[in-house]
Amino acid sequence: MKNISLFDSLGRGIVERGATGASQITRHYFKIQQSPIDLPTVYRKSQKYLGVSISFKHFEEVVNNIATHVKNNPSLANLLNGPHYPFVLPKISIDNLGGIIQSIFIPALEASYRETFPSFDFKNQIRQSLDSSISILKQSRHENIIESMRIGEVVGILFPALSDFSIDASLRFLKNLPSEFSLTGGFDLLAAFIGSPAILFNDKDYPPMLWMSALENKDKKFAFYMEAYGYDLNFNTRPHFGSNCEYWVNSLTMFKEV
């Protein structure tokens, strides 16, 4: 592992000179307004809305271990300067990614969002069934989380670190990272939102849009994402055309099976 940092001082992935699909410099115009991490609330919401059974003490220990592991690695340490959100996933066999997202995780997020923001709305803008229409993007390593969820609960930290990267550029960037990292998909992103519904809440600046980068739609032009609309939160899909822009962020997940 190189000692050169892979992330800049704000926790964004550093783009190599000449790399395509990612802007070497970004304005950081779209901002995630991170509050101090409230681990007891993340845990309580995960228990209530996802039915996880891990103890708080164990959850806290694993989160701290992951954070320490990142902090002690010079090539990764800057990640902690950027926004990051712990999450826990339930033990569940996932045979139908879209079906599980739609039937378990989306309702859980809706309930968690309403609890935190009773005056605002979470909306699932996708009307059609997602049954059997989602697969895992090759080389995203997201299948590792899915496999771990089959065996036991999973604790991780979400890092929205790849702003102004295309999904393809994010995959290339992932190759630089140790195997504990994966490109964020649906379950990890949704679990992070369930534990911390205010991820994209920002009353001063516009927050970015977060892709579920590791999920592939049946129509490969389209990917799934979370987006704030004012004080509301939307789950939606749109074509990305392999593009990057300063409004779009891909995330990384580091996790441990517990």
Next chain:
Amino acid sequence: MVMDATQKLFEDLSPLERQKREGLAKRKPYIAKKFAAIAETEANGGISPIVRLEKSYLCNFQCSHCSAEYYMDRHLEKELKVKEDTRRKIDLSDIRELSRQADELGLARFVITGGEPLVMKDFDDVVEAIDPEKHYIVTDTNGWFLDSKKAQHLKEIGVEKVQLSLDSMIAEEHDSFRNKPGSYKRVMRAIDAVLEANLNLLVSTVLVKGRAKTKEFHDLCEFTSKRGIGLYVSYAKPVGTATNHFELVIDKEDADILRQLEKQYQVFTHMTPSYGSFKGCITVKGIITVTSTNEVTPCPYIDMSIGNLWETPLKEILERGMRNPWLGPHRPDCLIGEDPKFIKIHTDKTRGATFLPIPWGEGFSDNDSLTDEIIPQTGLSSIPIKIVR
């Protein structure tokens, strides 16, 4: 997913809107077909912007703030001492050619604007040149001349919709802003006239800082919603005679209050998701303006051109706009209304210009970048962003 997007678009329509669309399909099937194709076009990376046409800037009002004022002859003469504007101006044959090119690209919507379109002596000819069987035609208006007879006439010549400006629900305030006593009453008359003529109607208003919290604004939302009229809200922008009036520019709180009001009332901005489309800022992707000198600007309020139609085909101009890092990419906020860096660039580049818009190459260019830092390792300036399709 594309078919689903189209179906969702239809499902999202209210019963009244669905009725209107079905009516349009019966009267003007060619236009309805183009409308129906928009979702698929966008899903495949294409765009279908509304074309705003500014053939003339003649106006019977002189409003306190006007984004078109600097284009007007009266401004050129009085303020800039330009005795005669000798620039070539578009005529009806140019409009026919624009209509043809737009139709070839699948564009379906034209808005006749100005100035005040209803003072144009050749308004009917302009409608004919656009061709109301090929394109859905909307006209902006301040409402002064829009009585029942005029509304019926608009309907007869093929105009489909009227966009009527109303600056305040308080008559004195509206009249004062418009510098025209009685203008509020004329707007109320125009509303009745348009609805009676069975034309579609939008009321348009400008949101200045703080207005979203006022009773007046809520009264306006309530008034239009109760009458089944959409209220189109444009953010105040520091352009035209409002240049350097940054006290009018909204902040995010104002924008977010309005987003909440969208849930209660029939109110929307150009960034409100509509018919399943979540475009955000609609520069080029959702709207362009063609000025009286055949320049194409990416937004009604941006005074920098992305090309001139006498020199460059519309298709190429649109492609140029979409690859510009300010204009093409997806963003949720209003570029000229909310992005401080872009607002500064715009103000600096247009300051002191005699003739607007600033031509392509002098305002916008293919060298534009969102950042202008030097990369430390190499000393090279940052690589312009490319949109990979």
